[in-house]
Amino acid sequence: MARAVSTQHKTIATAAAWIVALLIFFPILYTIITSFKSEQEAIQGFNLFPSGTTESYIAVEAQRGYFKFFLNSVFLSVGSTILALLVAIPAAWSMAFSPGKWTKDILMWMLSTKMMPAVAVLFPIYLIFRDTGLLDSRIGLMVMLMLINLPIVVWMLYTYFREIPGEILEAARMDGASLWNEIVYVLTPMAVPGIASTMLLNIILAWNEAFWTIRLTTTEAAPLTAFISSFSSPQGLFWAKLSAASTLAIAPILIMGWFSQKQLVRGLTFGAVK
Amino acid sequence: MKLRTLTLGLLSASAFAFAAQAESITIATVNNGDMVRMQTLTDDFTAKNPDIQLQWVTLEENVLRERVTTDIATKGGQYDVMTIGTYEVPIWAKQNWLLPLDKLGDDYDVKDIIPAIANGLSVDGKLYAAPFYGESSFVMYRKDLMEKAGLTMPDAPTWDFIKQAAEKMTDRANGVNGVCLRGKAGWGENMAFLTAMSNSFGARWFDENWKPQFDQPEWKNTLQFYVDLMKANGPEGASSNGFNENLALFQQGKCGMWIDATVAASFVSDPKASTVADKVGYALAPDNGLGKRGNWLWAWSLAIPAGTQKADAAQKFVSWATSKDYLELVASKEGWANVPPGTRSSLYANPEYQKAAPFAKMTLDSINAADPTHPTVKPVPYVGVQFVAIPEFQGLGTTVGQLFSAALAGQTSVDDALKQAQDAATATMTEGGYIQ
Numbered sequence: 001m002a003r004a005v006s007t008q009h010k011t012i013a014t015a016a017a018w019i020v021a022l023l024i025f026f027p028i029l030y031t032i033i034t035s036f037k038s039e040q041e042a043i044q045g046f047n048l049f050p051s052g053t054t055e056s057y058i059a060v061e062a063q064r065g066y067f068k069f070f071l072n073s074v075f076l077s078v079g080s081t082i083l084a085l086l087v088a089i090p091a092a093w094s095m096a097f098s099p100g101k102w103t104k105d106i107l108m109w110m111l112s113t114k115m116m117p118a119v120a121v122l123f124p125i126y127l128i129f130r131d132t133g134l135l136d137s138r139i140g141l142m143v144m145l146m147l148i149n150l151p152i153v154v155w156m157l158y159t160y161f162r163e164i165p166g167e168i169l170e171a172a173r174m175d176g177a178s179l180w181n182e183i184v185y186v187l188t189p190m191a192v193p194g195i196a197s198t199m200l201l202n203i204i205l206a207w208n209e210a211f212w213t214i215r216l217t218t219t220e221a222a223p224l225t226a227f228i229s230s231f232s233s234p235q236g237l238f239w240a241k242l243s244a245a246s247t248l249a250i251a252p253i254l255i256m257g258w259f260s261q262k263q264l265v266r267g268l269t270f271g272a273v274k
Numbered sequence: 275m276k277l278r279t280l281t282l283g284l285l286s287a288s289a290f291a292f293a294a295q296a297e298s299i300t301i302a303t304v305n306n307g308d309m310v311r312m313q314t315l316t317d318d319f320t321a322k323n324p325d326i327q328l329q330w331v332t333l334e335e336n337v338l339r340e341r342v343t344t345d346i347a348t349k350g351g352q353y354d355v356m357t358i359g360t361y362e363v364p365i366w367a368k369q370n371w372l373l374p375l376d377k378l379g380d381d382y383d384v385k386d387i388i389p390a391i392a393n394g395l396s397v398d399g400k401l402y403a404a405p406f407y408g409e410s411s412f413v414m415y416r417k418d419l420m421e422k423a424g425l426t427m428p429d430a431p432t433w434d435f436i437k438q439a440a441e442k443m444t445d446r447a448n449g450v451n452g453v454c455l456r457g458k459a460g461w462g463e464n465m466a467f468l469t470a471m472s473n474s475f476g477a478r479w480f481d482e483n484w485k486p487q488f489d490q491p492e493w494k495n496t497l498q499f500y501v502d503l504m505k506a507n508g509p510e511g512a513s514s515n516g517f518n519e520n521l522a523l524f525q526q527g528k529c530g531m532w533i534d535a536t537v538a539a540s541f542v543s544d545p546k547a548s549t550v551a552d553k554v555g556y557a558l559a560p561d562n563g564l565g566k567r568g569n570w571l572w573a574w575s576l577a578i579p580a581g582t583q584k585a586d587a588a589q590k591f592v593s594w595a596t597s598k599d600y601l602e603l604v605a606s607k608e609g610w611a612n613v614p615p616g617t618r619s620s621l622y623a624n625p626e627y628q629k630a631a632p633f634a635k636m637t638l639d640s641i642n643a644a645d646p647t648h649p650t651v652k653p654v655p656y657v658g659v660q661f662v663a664i665p666e667f668q669g670l671g672t673t674v675g676q677l678f679s680a681a682l683a684g685q686t687s688v689d690d691a692l693k694q695a696q697d698a699a700t701a702t703m704t705e706g707g708y709i710q
Binding site: 039043044064126127135136214222226229230231233235 | 300302304305306307310313329330331332333334335337340341344345347348349350351352353462517518521522525526535537538541547
């Protein structure tokens with residue numbers, strides 16, 4: 001009997017999970033479906049079966065050229081993630097293993113910067129970028145993306161490092177390991193899964209960041225977010241083309257997420273309940 | 275010695291290379307059909323100006339507006355040419371953010387620009403932006419449904435006629451709505467339509483002392499007429515319909531009449547996209563016999579920000595893109611029907627264009643019927659037909675637009691919407707220092 005109930009529970013839970021997953025995924029699915037419609041089809045109400053035309057993809061590529069934007073997206077998301085990890089690993093290490101009186105407050109303060117609407121600092125940031133010649137530069141935007149994602153990276157790594165028993169590090173020290181050796185040979189190998197999932201999440205966040213990447217770029221550094229934005233039109237039909245552009249923009253990150261989902265889920269749920 | 279020679283050689287070579295390198299100008303624009311077409315035709319410009327390269331930044335309209343405003347206000351210098359509308363030009367020119375266009379070339383023929391459009395883009399007699407395409411609004415209607423209703427659309431209808439025709443044409447059982455009008459909230463969406471409409475009802479946004487006028491009977495008449503007309507004869511969910519939604523409805527044969535941008539005429543009469551292409555008639559926007567019609571005036575225009583380092587190259591480009599030659603270039607490649615409309619009087623005198631665009635005369639008459647410097651029946655302190663050319667209008671217009679959209683959706687009454695609009699406008703104008 002107990003076994004029957006648990007099977008039934010399992011079935012319900014699985015069904016519920018599928019429904020929720022489908023609900024969440026549906027807008028993306030419908031975008032992909034719409035991208036294979038003609039503009040006329042796209043605006044004629046709800047329809048799950050497109051005619052399968054690829055005219056929107058052809059038009060999008062002819063109008064704007066995907067590859068340059070794609071390369072910028074790769075450079076910005078990977079570059080900003082590496083930069084963020086370089087800063088965040090030492091920071092999280094010190095907070096996790098030698099916390100001071102203010103560690104909690106510093107963590108909270110870092111997170112609080114994410115609570116401010118980005119547009120509030122648009123003008124100061126724009127002026128700084130202008131005066132330092134960083135407008136429309138990949139390096140400038142990479143630093144910007146690193147800075148806005150840094151709080152999340154530090155928090156994730158901090159939570160992860162806290163799970164590693166300090167005794168292991170102490171043991172390493174007893175054996176005469178230097179600080180450098182301790183981080184490189186003891187801590188890092190144990191934290192690789194955590195660092196990897198942090199890295200993946202940060203790449204996704206940087207890839208999808210649309211406020212600064214549109215506002216601080218013009219032609220040279222513009223990534224895929226700017227590519228998508230260019231297909232909306234105030235006068236004329238554009239849904240199919242916009243969907244095609246969006247599909248092209250999310251495809252690489254969707255595929256990457258698909259292959260690394262194990263890492264992602266592990267990183268996100270790690271340390272919640274044991 | 276050898277080293278010095280080598281260094282000198284390298285330096286002069288690099289200097290030469292620098293001089294020979296083409297100058298690159300960056301143009302910010304929106305993704306409208308005419309703009310996209312221009313980007314495919316720029317070989318003509320670069321052939322004539324081999325020393326100038328063109329870089330394009332295309333953005334969604336509101337993002338573009340915010341982006342260029344940030345850049346121009348901080349003198350960021352990211353753009354050398356920007357696409358802006360008749361709303362921005364008077365405000366930005368007064369702030370000295372734009373360069374006057376006085377080097378457009380001898381054969382440019384500034385006087386050929388349609389006077390109503392040129393007025394909207396000039397401050398103190400100086401042109402600050404060159405129109406790329408211009409538009410007014412007018413009535414597009416189904417000739418077959420009008421005939422079925424036993425009515426004849428006059429060239430210059432009244433609002434009463436529109437109401438009467440809408441009632442007769444509405445056939446909801448067969449999916450036909452008598453009239454489709456904008457309802458989606460936004461200063462450039464429903465408020466463009468309603469502000470223009472209110473002009474023909476004798477209403478105005480502000481009196482000569484900048485006091486908001488939503489508490490006056492003219493506004494009540496406008497909004498009540500609009501809400502009643504749409505509730506009885508408009509499509510379902512009209513409060514979320516903007517230009518593109520109404521375009522789709524009209525193309526699918528679901529609207530008897532649609533009052534919107536003249537540029538829509540080329541879409542609804544295109545047999546590839548429209549199921550009613552051969553059944554569309556055109557008439558001037560309606561009036562109430564008070565001397566003003568309910569049509570607007572807009573021109574997507576090219577302007578040069580004061581912060582640019584490449585003003586001469588930018589003027590050359592603006593001159594090329596808005597010249598008579600450009601219209602002929604489009605005609606030779608894509609046919610006269612695809613020429614950007616509403617900018618030059620000579621286009622409307624061209625018999626080939628008249629033949630290709632049956633809506634040409636009505637478009638020109640509509641543009642000429644709008645006067646941005648005297649938009650309303652009673653005097654006003656502002657410029658602009660379907661907007662008020664003050665910086666506060668974007669925010670205020672959208673707030674009022676949301677209230678009026680809610681009235682259309684039945685979430686609030688007409689009286690409440692007007693009262694709240696009056697309060698919001700009074701607060702904004704007091705804060706802005708217009709009302710002491």
